[in-house]
Amino acid sequence: MKKTEPARVMDEERLDQLQRDAFGYFVQAMNPVTGLVADTTRENSPCSIAVVGFALSVYPVAVARGWMPRADAVERSLKVLRFFRDSDQSGAPDATGYKGFYYHFLSMDTGARVWRSELSMVDTALLIAGALTAARYFTASTPAEIELRELVELLYRRIDWRWAQDERGVIRQGWKPECGFLHYVWQGYNEAIVLYVLALGSPTHPADGSGYEAWTVTYQWENVYDYDVLYAGPLFIHQFSHAWVDLRGIQDHFMREKRSDYFENSRRAIMVQRAYAQRNPNEFAGYDDCCWGLTACDGPNRDMPELAYRCDPRHRLLGYSARGVPFGPDDGTLSGWAVLASLPFAPEIVLRAADTMLERYPGMLSGGRYTSSFNPTLAPDAPRANYDTGSRSSGAWYSTGHFGLDQGILVMMIENHRTGLIWQLMRGCPYIVAGLRRAGFRGGWLS
Amino acid sequence: MNTNGAPRDAFERERLDNVRPPHWRNPQPARRYGLVIIGSGTAGQVAAYEAAALGARVALIEHGLFGGNCLNVGCVPSKSIIRTSRLYAEMRNAKQYGVQVPRDIRVDFAAVMRRMRGIRARISRDESVRRLVAANVDVFFGDARFSGTDTVTVDGTELRFRRALIATGARPDTPSIPGLAEAGYLTNETVFDLTEAPRRLLVIGGGPLGCEMAQAFCRLGVATIIAQERPLFLPREERDAAQILAESFARDGMEVRLNARAVGVRVEHEQKLVDLVTDGDTSTVAVDAILTGTGRVPNVDELNLEAAGVSYDNTIGVHVDDFLQTGNRRIYAAGDACLADKFNHTADASARVAVGNALLSGRQRVSALVIPWCTYTDPEIAHVGLYVRQALERRIPVKTFTIPMHDVDRAITDDDEMGFVKIHVRERTDRILGATIVARHAGEMINEITLAMVSGIGLETIARTMHSYGTPRPRGSNSQLTPSAARV
Numbered sequence: 010m011k012k013t014e015p016a017r018v019m020d021e022e023r024l025d026q027l028q029r030d031a032f033g034y035f036v037q038a039m040n041p042v043t044g045l046v047a048d049t050t051r052e053n054s055p056c057s058i059a060v061v062g063f064a065l066s067v068y069p070v071a072v073a074r075g076w077m078p079r080a081d082a083v084e085r086s087l088k089v090l091r092f093f094r095d096s097d098q099s100g101a102p103d104a105t106g107y108k109g110f111y112y113h114f115l116s117m118d119t120g121a122r123v124w125r126s127e128l129s130m131v132d133t134a135l136l137i138a139g140a141l142t143a144a145r146y147f148t149a150s151t152p153a154e155i156e157l158r159e160l161v162e163l164l165y166r167r168i169d170w171r172w173a174q175d176e177r178g179v180i181r182q183g184w185k186p187e188c189g190f191l192h193y194v195w196q197g198y199n200e201a202i203v204l205y206v207l208a209l210g211s212p213t214h215p216a217d218g219s220g221y222e223a224w225t226v227t228y229q230w231e232n233v234y235d236y237d238v239l240y241a242g243p244l245f246i247h248q249f250s251h252a253w254v255d256l257r258g259i260q261d262h263f264m265r266e267k268r269s270d271y272f273e274n275s276r277r278a279i280m281v282q283r284a285y286a287q288r289n290p291n292e293f294a295g296y297d298d299c300c301w302g303l304t305a306c307d308g309p310n311r312d313m314p315e316l317a318y319r320c321d322p323r324h325r326l327l328g329y330s331a332r333g334v335p336f337g338p339d340d341g342t343l344s345g346w347a348v349l350a351s352l353p354f355a356p357e358i359v360l361r362a363a364d365t366m367l368e369r370y371p372g373m374l375s376g377g378r379y380t381s382s383f384n385p386t387l388a389p390d391a392p393r394a395n396y397d398t399g400s401r402s403s404g405a406w407y408s409t410g411h412f413g414l415d416q417g418i419l420v421m422m423i424e425n426h427r428t429g430l431i432w433q434l435m436r437g438c439p440y441i442v443a444g445l446r447r448a449g450f451r452g453g454w455l456s
Numbered sequence: 457m458n459t460n461g462a463p464r465d466a467f468e469r470e471r472l473d474n475v476r477p478p479h480w481r482n483p484q485p486a487r488r489y490g491l492v493i494i495g496s497g498t499a500g501q502v503a504a505y506e507a508a509a510l511g512a513r514v515a516l517i518e519h520g521l522f523g524g525n526c527l528n529v530g531c532v533p534s535k536s537i538i539r540t541s542r543l544y545a546e547m548r549n550a551k552q553y554g555v556q557v558p559r560d561i562r563v564d565f566a567a568v569m570r571r572m573r574g575i576r577a578r579i580s581r582d583e584s585v586r587r588l589v590a591a592n593v594d595v596f597f598g599d600a601r602f603s604g605t606d607t608v609t610v611d612g613t614e615l616r617f618r619r620a621l622i623a624t625g626a627r628p629d630t631p632s633i634p635g636l637a638e639a640g641y642l643t644n645e646t647v648f649d650l651t652e653a654p655r656r657l658l659v660i661g662g663g664p665l666g667c668e669m670a671q672a673f674c675r676l677g678v679a680t681i682i683a684q685e686r687p688l689f690l691p692r693e694e695r696d697a698a699q700i701l702a703e704s705f706a707r708d709g710m711e712v713r714l715n716a717r718a719v720g721v722r723v724e725h726e727q728k729l730v731d732l733v734t735d736g737d738t739s740t741v742a743v744d745a746i747l748t749g750t751g752r753v754p755n756v757d758e759l760n761l762e763a764a765g766v767s768y769d770n771t772i773g774v775h776v777d778d779f780l781q782t783g784n785r786r787i788y789a790a791g792d793a794c795l796a797d798k799f800n801h802t803a804d805a806s807a808r809v810a811v812g813n814a815l816l817s818g819r820q821r822v823s824a825l826v827i828p829w830c831t832y833t834d835p836e837i838a839h840v841g842l843y844v845r846q847a848l849e850r851r852i853p854v855k856t857f858t859i860p861m862h863d864v865d866r867a868i869t870d871d872d873e874m875g876f877v878k879i880h881v882r883e884r885t886d887r888i889l890g891a892t893i894v895a896r897h898a899g900e901m902i903n904e905i906t907l908a909m910v911s912g913i914g915l916e917t918i919a920r921t922m923h924s925y926g927t928p929r930p931r932g933s934n935s936q937l938t939p940s941a942a943r944v
Binding site: 192 | 687694700703715733735844845853854856857862863873
């Protein structure tokens, strides 16, 4: 197993800069008319409603850190909240939403559904979590901030969570006007805790409580590489719900039984990531205990034949895909942002890895901001020109442009590590508290 | 493409001579049989030998070929061509073993099928009519129908029985897709008759049969698409297992269509056009052949079971209790005709249970059987016992000990690192509840776990047991497997 020594630890100044640069995405990618935020910086990118949720969550961070005037943040938030309030909720193929939920991808200009995308339950939850964050932060008695809070209440209260539950109570993943509910169901641990908490905490259309248990019986508690962990392969799963919900020291029935909690579980998931990278079973370039980060991200794909020849033919290039450990899929692509977004769980390990990775592969930053991914195995022998969707230089293939989800989770998790701002805000949100309690969470700050 | 039966070569003549001897004449029936068995597949033959060995007067009725699915259109032919297809895949990947890849790898499909027929003929010797007759069993060919609560008629001849066993097996369940019948399609009952490979093949169904055959044909050079209506293959198996299989298929070059439902078939310009719907979006694939592998239905509807007072339905099959006894206390059932687990070895085991209960007034429960199973893809996917979900639904706390195959030396030396061993134990004990293995030889590896479960051997004992080098255990220390070590 490969182990790197010694490695540097990132300093506070650099951390601050990375957080601020990540926040800059949301300033750059917002539509000034609708307030919607683009999924990526790539040309013709639509809006992702989840990215809007992250935007609403990071505006308060920017205000608190003095990066954005409060009035500006409120105005941006109001703009997009008003848009959702007035949006077409008919469920038509070109509407914006239905039953209080929203289609995953929307036109940046009109807010109409694009790409025949699904009405997404989890992405709606991320949007609403962001809205509730804004409502918890902007608490002044000004007309604008009062309106903001009223809009958030309206949007949250009109979501019909129960409609989205199947006969066992499990919340479905999506719905389309063309075919109704999708076949996919949440199976195994994933990012859905925040979805269930919001669904269970609703004062108007709360989800039936049976769904949370029906979901958690699909969990797998595994001993992997000597770590007892609630298994999920991609790193983002161990981060997303934690961005909003302070899961430190509180336990649901499953975690009480395992004498653990979700925060500790994310720490162990990091250890499994490191152990996998040390083993590096596919012998990809770059992997070691200070270079890891397999998650859902962009990546080189099979449409880039000029890249494929560099890879072992047994390893497919996966494009945008959820990569994970220890069973894969893994095509040698890592995400620097996913490492740094793990900061609250294991600060020293994460800072050392993040710093080392940036030192080795500085091309993973573009304009000071993390690209979605890099792949050292596909490093060119010599620097080459950019390709359409990626470039190869500085010892790796690098994804081009930026993705909103990556930037949002990074800003939030760095902030939670530095000040706990988002966690503090959401600990005061009565809907989150009610939802956690209905899901069976006890102890810690919930006591 | 020839689908009008396998070529009548020497192999086929030998097999048919064994499983349906020409000019066969049914014997004069005995006044009354101790056991009449309907069906000569695995369950039927095992029951016949067992009952004859116990001294019972036994009659066995078969309407088609001796040996049932397994020998003729199931395990034997499928595993034969799977082996060859694996060899072709290894030839193409020879470079990874430091071997010069042959320049011109051309699949001789006719030779593949000829080998399969040879194997089938050879194994048919062990399942021949003559062998069973030599064991003192009266063999009748013809359609069996119950004519009363203790009588069954075969082509006009009535057989009386003290006990009867329904072991009629199952047949392919054909999906009702508009245009499919008109366009023509293959099932496991016809696919092994092919003598030429189709250029392009659509496999409908992502269960064990569909997955095995899709991968085999893909590796035999057929441009293969597999369409599975569910979001994952093998819906019964663990998510990670199904995902690894999907990845393996993609590496083989197979086109994987998950969450895709076939809704219509038409023929244009001598090709079959199949409409697939995924989340409301329709696409069309053009192929030369379609293989359906969407499950099996029990052969129970032609037996006039009403006359015998035996209840049944066309989904589950014959209704039996935990002792495999039907509503008519004289009549039992075994194998695919009555069990949800439609495996050859389950048919074998259930037949033994049924014979013991029927002839010896035994009280052995079929629910007590520990049943392993394996899907013979590459990697193989094997399972025994409970899944984690089943355990948690029963409120049994579970912990899973996971060994990725990339932590197993032998898997590394063999370049077979795709997969894992997951052993589920009751938490804070070493009692094994179940296991899933995804590995090149998972079907063999699962047997150690099955033996442990049947014998009440815990995981700690397995971990303490000396294994020859290269068996799946973590590098470093086998104490990693022990729950007590994990507690420390």
